[in-house]
Every structure is written in C-alpha cells, then in structure tokens.
Amino acid sequence: MAKIQLNGKKISIKSNFSLKDLLKKYNLFYKNVAIEHNGTIVPKINFKKKYLKNGDKVEVVHFIGGG
Amino acid sequence: MKRDILKVAGKSLKSRLIVGTGKYKNFSETAKAVKESGADMVTVAVRRVNILDKKKPLLTDYLNPKKIIYLPNTAGCFNSEEAVRTLRLAREMGGWKLVKLEVLGDKKTLYPNMLETIKSTKVLVKEGFKVMVYCTDDLILAKKLEDNGASAIMPLASPIGSGLGLQNKINISLIIKQSKVPVIIDAGIGTASDATIAMELGCDGVLINSAIANAKKPILMARAFKNAVISGRDSFLAGRMQKNYFASPSSPITGLI
Numbered sequence: 001m002a003k004i005q006l007n008g009k010k011i012s013i014k015s016n017f018s019l020k021d022l023l024k025k026y027n028l029f030y031k032n033v034a035i036e037h038n039g040t041i042v043p044k045i046n047f048k049k050k051y052l053k054n055g056d057k058v059e060v061v062h063f064i065g066g067g
Numbered sequence: 068m069k070r071d072i073l074k075v076a077g078k079s080l081k082s083r084l085i086v087g088t089g090k091y092k093n094f095s096e097t098a099k100a101v102k103e104s105g106a107d108m109v110t111v112a113v114r115r116v117n118i119l120d121k122k123k124p125l126l127t128d129y130l131n132p133k134k135i136i137y138l139p140n141t142a143g144c145f146n147s148e149e150a151v152r153t154l155r156l157a158r159e160m161g162g163w164k165l166v167k168l169e170v171l172g173d174k175k176t177l178y179p180n181m182l183e184t185i186k187s188t189k190v191l192v193k194e195g196f197k198v199m200v201y202c203t204d205d206l207i208l209a210k211k212l213e214d215n216g217a218s219a220i221m222p223l224a225s226p227i228g229s230g231l232g233l234q235n236k237i238n239i240s241l242i243i244k245q246s247k248v249p250v251i252i253d254a255g256i257g258t259a260s261d262a263t264i265a266m267e268l269g270c271d272g273v274l275i276n277s278a279i280a281n282a283k284k285p286i287l288m289a290r291a292f293k294n295a296v297i298s299g300r301d302s303f304l305a306g307r308m309q310k311n312y313f314a315s316p317s318s319p320i321t322g323l324i
Contacts, residue, residue: 026121032125034156060116061115061156063127066112067227067277
C-alpha cells in the first residue's frame, strides 16, 4: 500500500502501481490526458514504467470547455 | 470568387470565427453550436480530471480534436509560471504547439497582466510554441508581443464575458495597421453586429464564447456570428463608400419629367 495525492485528494494505491495502472483505475487510460508527477511532466510512453511511491503528488489533467 | 483563408501560425482556417467552448449547458449543446458556427478552431481549457466521477463525459468525446483544431488556453492563470506549466501539459496531451496565452492581472476585470504575458510569450516561443496572445489594446505592447514572436495578437474588445462590444476602435485600428501577424479580437464581443464591426475595421478574425453560449438560443446565435463575420470580412474587402456631409441622389437627374 502507498498513499499518494491525486489531483489534490489523498488516495491509497497498491504497491508497485504504475501511472498506467492509476489511469486504468479511473477509466482514463485511453483518454486524452496529461500527467504531472511530482511537478514533472511524464511523457505518455513512460506511463507504464513510472511507478508510484508513498507521498507522490500526481496531477492528471484534460481538456474542458473554455474561452 | 477567390477563397479567403486566414493563415495563422502555419494553419489555414476557412472560417475567421474562432469559438470558445465554455459556459454551455452541456457538451451536446457545445458541439451543436460549434458546428453551426462553421469554426475550424475552438479554444479549450486545461483542468484537473474529476477523479470522483468516473463516468463524467469528456469534451473530446463530443468535439473530435482530429477534426477541429483545439487551441488550448491558459484561462485562470495569473502569472507566467502557471501559464507556461498549463501549456506544457496541453502540448503533452495532444502534441499541440499552437496555443492561446492569457495571463490575467485582475480577478474582477480579468484584464491581462501584460508584463507576465510578454514574459510568458518569450519562454513559450523559445520552447517552440506558436502563441496566440490575449492582450490589452495598447499598440506599443502589441508590437512588443509581435517582436517577441507572437503568432497572433488578440486584443480585447472589452472585458472577458462583458458583452460590451468594441470599446476602442481607434486602438484596434492602429494595432491592425502596424501588425504583420493576424489580429484577432478576443473577448468582450456582445452580439453579432459587434463582430461585423470588428471585421470591417480589418481584424483578421474574432474569437467568441460568451456571446454565443449566453444567448437565449446559442445554436442560432452561432449561425448569426458565422454570417456576421463573413459579412464584415466581405465588407472590409469590398471597401466602404466615402462618407459625405450632403445627400447624393441614387436616381439620375437626367430625363427627369
């Protein structure tokens, strides 16, 4: 188990959980999103190999309506 | 008639109307209004995914970014760091290099902070972004943006979402005259005729969100804007008649009985 902060909310995840696993958990894997992991943007190709650890901060963003 | 294309940052747009996608009742209405407007380009915002609601619909499910050009914005950013961070994320999302920069300076008026805007433009241009820049109608600062590599100058007509229309035609005209990149009116347009006036002044395009989304019938207003922009552009290209102080009869005097 690890505790991380996802989009400002504290959540618990299993150990050895990758960004890809995280996206899958929230039905976002095939969606158009971008991820910032501890303040650094992670390219899509690295989602699979980027593992999360206790205390990590993850931001998942997408496009919404705007002017 | 020759096709009149708007070229901005290497993209060719058939429509000179760019529309925002905010403030609509739902995504279905957004999509219908965008379609009716005939726009090739839409602005979008970058925000956190709502992780508590897995079934929430996504904008990309209604407006296909492969079919319409997404112009990611930095709405809500009040300094250069926030704006640059947002656009780097936008670029990562879909490879978008063409972006709309807006760095705000005041929560009440949403007036641009031009110092931070120029600073951000420099950083973004250096990183390879094509930056369309929301700005004040100050011609010296508009020139500064162009000198720093802005792909389009986008002065406000009046405050964002105010619907007050073009408040400073003189400044907008001066910016148009001096600019070598497209000048697109961004913010403040209230109704279709405002867009026509902007286009008649010689603007290369207009960006509309609230005036369509907040209309009683947004989809009909989207069509009104489409026609208004075409009319204004044609009128500008055709060149208006000269104004005279006295009347000039349209019917000939010769042959009068």
